[in-house]
Amino acid sequence: MNFPVPAPSQPAASSDSSGFLGPLLRGETAVLARWMSKPARPWHSSVLLVILGAGLYGAAIGLWRSPLQAVYSALKLPLILLLTATGNAFLNAVLAPLLGLPITLRQSLRCVLAGFAISAVFLGSLAPIVAFETWSLPALGDNFGSNNHGFYILQTTQVAAIAIAGFAGNARLFQLLCHLAGNRHTALRVLVAWLLGNFLLGTQVGWILRPYFGAPTLPVEFLRPHPLQSNFFEAIGAAIRHLLGLA
């Protein structure tokens, strides 16, 4: 997808009336940069959008397993984003000036939250479609493993949706960083550094907070027993060893 970089003169006038969401989605960097310097509102708006968007999406995917799983997933998906943003807030605030972007901790956190909010809103907008998909595909049952065509469809579409949501959020975050830094080179360095940090923490938080779909052979629960006992990368390594016949 090609997300346009708006011309600096385009956005300002029309956007104040349409609140925070419109400029955020359209990537009106001048407007967003102004919002960044204002007191509390963009902070609350971003958090609210994350909770609503990711929550709706979590509910839609959890619905496939059971209504209780839907409630759990609705709570956990926003938690991943918010815990990642706050857990890495200090790291991101340290990295930005080191890489040439002199912004404060509050500004860096707001930037990251704005990117997460875009991804969450994108996912939230897909929630009705995902809910319809989970309703219309064969339910998870005892024959899971032998007849799991529906599971693969759901899994593939969710991976695609989350990948596009991540791309959309980061594309807009990059535009915002370009505006703040004044050049693409610095913005790219900061974005890559933040991405690496957020990826590292985000994958592990996501791993700890599993399950989201909920395997049919396991009970519905908020967290798996001993959630801190393993980590995402060990599990990936084990899966690769298993595939290669080394385990």
Added chain:
Amino acid sequence: MNPQPPPPIPSPTHPDAPVAPEPNTLLGRLLRSPHSLLASGDDSVAPRLFGLGLGGSLIYGIVLASFATGPHWWAPPLKVMLGLLVSLLLCAPSLFVFASLSGAHLRGRDVVALLAGLHGLASLLLLSLAPVAWVFSQSTSSAGFIGTLHWLFWLVAAGFGLRFVGRGLRQLGANSTGAFGVWAILFLLVCFQMATSVRPLLADSDALLPSEKKSFLTHWNEVLGEAERRK
């Protein structure tokens, strides 16, 4: 004999050429200047377009139902009408987000207007294709063939409807088409799955709705495989 010169053929650039009047009916504006529908800001346009969409899809559903005469012959028209409407509603939030990501400045009422245009125009196209569909549905007993034909007609109709939405988004300031293209594919996939979820639409069946849930890919595979075996 002095042959008279033939009268000149009026060309669009000729100063005396009759100028086509700006259409003022809903259908005329929808077909000839759909942009004027969006630009008018008339609040009554969207409900009328939805009405057109509901009526057109209901009539096309009757034609679709004429292929088989089961005990639930009345159900396919309602399924087509409501299925299309629900598909549009499911995709409405994502249209807002995808369009905004493309740079379009739109509000909720713009989304409603765009979806109403898509609904109305696609249903109008389906209505115009209904006689052809009816002829074929009376001339074959192959569900695979007639199903494929209906999907082809739907793709043509939806293509024009989606073009309306695409142009509307440009009018609203969208400056890239990538996000809208993804949304259009998403909308078509939802329609495919909706048709599978409310089946049977074509077959003689005692059941009003399916007892087994399937993805549309699995269902099509089975239908086409069965048609192949019958040959």
